[in-house]
Amino acid sequence: MASIKDVAKEAGVSVTTVSRVMNNRGYLSKEVRKKVEKAIEVLDYHPNQIARALQKNQSFFIGIIVPDSNHPFFSDLIKYVEISANEQNYKLLICNSLEDPQKEAHYISMLRQNQVDGIIMCSHTMNIESYQKVDLPIVSFDRFIAAHIPCVGSDNYRGGELATEHLIQLGCKRLLHISGPLDLDVLSNRRRDAFVITCMKHGLDYDIIEGAHNKLTFDYFWSFITENLSPDKLRTYDGIFCSNDIAAYALFIYAEQQGIRVPEQLRIIGYDYHSFTRMLQNPKLTTIMQPSERIGKTLTNTLIQMIEHKSGELINNITVDVTLIQGDTT
Amino acid sequence: MASIKDVAKEAGVSVTTVSRVMNNRGYLSKEVRKKVEKAIEVLDYHPNQIARALQKNQSFFIGIIVPDSNHPFFSDLIKYVEISANEQNYKLLICNSLEDPQKEAHYISMLRQNQVDGIIMCSHTMNIESYQKVDLPIVSFDRFIAAHIPCVGSDNYRGGELATEHLIQLGCKRLLHISGPLDLDVLSNRRRDAFVITCMKHGLDYDIIEGAHNKLTFDYFWSFITENLSPDKLRTYDGIFCSNDIAAYALFIYAEQQGIRVPEQLRIIGYDYHSFTRMLQNPKLTTIMQPSERIGKTLTNTLIQMIEHKSGELINNITVDVTLIQGDTT
Numbered sequence: 022m023a024s025i026k027d028v029a030k031e032a033g034v035s036v037t038t039v040s041r042v043m044n045n046r047g048y049l050s051k052e053v054r055k056k057v058e059k060a061i062e063v064l065d066y067h068p069n070q071i072a073r074a075l076q077k078n079q080s081f082f083i084g085i086i087v088p089d090s091n092h093p094f095f096s097d098l099i100k101y102v103e104i105s106a107n108e109q110n111y112k113l114l115i116c117n118s119l120e121d122p123q124k125e126a127h128y129i130s131m132l133r134q135n136q137v138d139g140i141i142m143c144s145h146t147m148n149i150e151s152y153q154k155v156d157l158p159i160v161s162f163d164r165f166i167a168a169h170i171p172c173v174g175s176d177n178y179r180g181g182e183l184a185t186e187h188l189i190q191l192g193c194k195r196l197l198h199i200s201g202p203l204d205l206d207v208l209s210n211r212r213r214d215a216f217v218i219t220c221m222k223h224g225l226d227y228d229i230i231e232g233a234h235n236k237l238t239f240d241y242f243w244s245f246i247t248e249n250l251s252p253d254k255l256r257t258y259d260g261i262f263c264s265n266d267i268a269a270y271a272l273f274i275y276a277e278q279q280g281i282r283v284p285e286q287l288r289i290i291g292y293d294y295h296s297f298t299r300m301l302q303n304p305k306l307t308t309i310m311q312p313s314e315r316i317g318k319t320l321t322n323t324l325i326q327m328i329e330h331k332s333g334e335l336i337n338n339i340t341v342d343v344t345l346i347q348g349d350t351t
Numbered sequence: 352m353a354s355i356k357d358v359a360k361e362a363g364v365s366v367t368t369v370s371r372v373m374n375n376r377g378y379l380s381k382e383v384r385k386k387v388e389k390a391i392e393v394l395d396y397h398p399n400q401i402a403r404a405l406q407k408n409q410s411f412f413i414g415i416i417v418p419d420s421n422h423p424f425f426s427d428l429i430k431y432v433e434i435s436a437n438e439q440n441y442k443l444l445i446c447n448s449l450e451d452p453q454k455e456a457h458y459i460s461m462l463r464q465n466q467v468d469g470i471i472m473c474s475h476t477m478n479i480e481s482y483q484k485v486d487l488p489i490v491s492f493d494r495f496i497a498a499h500i501p502c503v504g505s506d507n508y509r510g511g512e513l514a515t516e517h518l519i520q521l522g523c524k525r526l527l528h529i530s531g532p533l534d535l536d537v538l539s540n541r542r543r544d545a546f547v548i549t550c551m552k553h554g555l556d557y558d559i560i561e562g563a564h565n566k567l568t569f570d571y572f573w574s575f576i577t578e579n580l581s582p583d584k585l586r587t588y589d590g591i592f593c594s595n596d597i598a599a600y601a602l603f604i605y606a607e608q609q610g611i612r613v614p615e616q617l618r619i620i621g622y623d624y625h626s627f628t629r630m631l632q633n634p635k636l637t638t639i640m641q642p643s644e645r646i647g648k649t650l651t652n653t654l655i656q657m658i659e660h661k662s663g664e665l666i667n668n669i670t671v672d673v674t675l676i677q678g679d680t681t
Contacts (some may be wrong), residue, residue, distance in 0.1 A: 030531060037493065065484070067460060067464045068461045069405075069464065069466060070403055070412060070454060070464040070465045070466070071404055071466045072405055072466060075401055075402055075405060076402055080401060082444075082493050089430065090426065090429055090430045091426050091427055091429070091430040093423075093426075093626075096420065096421050096423075096426040097421055098446070099420055099421070100419065100420045100421040100447060101422060103445055103446070103447055104447055104449075107447075112444050112461065113445055114443065114444055115429070115443055115445055116437070117430060117437075118431070119434075130397060130437075133397045133401045133444065134398055134399065135396045135398040135401060135442060136399060136400070136401045148376055154395070194391070228547055238630070239626055239630040239632075242542060247434055254609055267630065270632070274633065276633045277633075279506070296421055296423075297627060297630060299569070300569040300597065300600070300627060301631075302569075302600070302604045303604065303607075350592050
């Protein structure tokens, strides 16, 4: 492989000059620049970024740890993180924790050993203390970890409020919320809080059933719903807010099988509006959109700001707006 | 951050001994090993893998270039590539070409500069010559590039044959194939070839309509189908084989809107059986499964074999079996 010396020789200039061209530093005539660029092309020269990383103590790698890169929400998020990182010259390493605390710890250690400049943390199975020990810039998605670790998420409380108000405005009186696990302190629990407060405000009765950890698939929600909601019990509700779209879809299919008409007899609203929901035509789900493109870009930009200590300003937690998407299920 | 010297001091052994423990080389008593492991833990020592990469001339990074990491097929594939790479101690860098040849070239150059050990190439917009120049191990998904670049894919011909035979056995007489772009020499074109040959073998008439490049979304296939298949024309067919599930789903929704009953009046079969299709309940698509888990693992293992020159054996092209999944649309 060609080295920087070969390039200098080919262009008839010094190694320092080649380096100045490549780093775009110092005064250089157009002519010299062209000669060097030509030599780089002719020799098919690729600077060794790993060696530069070691020298500069910056690798331009960032890591992202997700529960499952194949889940439609995280798959959306990864795409926008990658595009936005690439625009700023950073490369993205992806890690699937599969919601296993040991795997999560292994990945954090691996990322540190590989000198990533920072980590976007979207999997939350470890204790808060374990993250606090990591001496690297971290941005967290949807969980408060520590004062020096900014958190980016959608406005979960507002989303829960929008969803519940929507059902109530349509005349629902017997409400149910199907939530994720509530024992972990993650921001998506605010959806439940908003559901409770909004029902109370309107003097309405409500129920909550709570899903388990590590479970994001259709098959899980199908078993969960069919086991926890007998057809008779299901008929006692006229409005159900699901904390994610996959649960809402499983619920819709179940209600249909029981001969319950949606939305006439039962209104269903989900949460996410990720790529799966966008493609789904039958039904088009009514749901709350978490804008994955904006969240992905914000996670990336916040992390890069921290890495580059841009102006040493305070880095704050960031909340991204949510929107109600009207579909056919309410 | 702790250095290897600190670990040696803490454990009361030499740096060489620490290095031998970490590389699991040479004879070491259990006692010494325990002392070193304890010191590593106490000091929270993380070896600098970047420095080691530079020394050893191997980074343990591999890159994967896909058209869109968010498309359900590639999102499936990436998950299994990542899991399988991680099991073998390799880290995965992901790149979205968005089917733009310039972006593809940029990513290849970036990956080389970052000393990845090899590349899994799933985006195919450049000329074959451009890949042949890359002096790194490459494995290609679904496209023959060169003799020294192994290609992994599902048995596209067999898949096309299974799909077409299935329609014919069910009594279909007027067949249509909705394909991807056929001008690029990619292996998925074998689905079309098998469709043609199978129709000819049975003496049946057939039509083909051909989709465009760079288009993988539901919205694209929706416009494409509604523009290229008037309701009257659609009624002339009784069996349609779509070269992917998203097109098959769009076609199903369109047929339903036209009052055409599936499968009674029109049978539809797709191709892929990726995470979107698996979650889809209404309809459950009849389709050909490309096993993304097996393809992902095979891509990764083949690349790692090339990187590690295991036994210097010949690395061949690999074809993975496909299966017919019976759903409600045929």
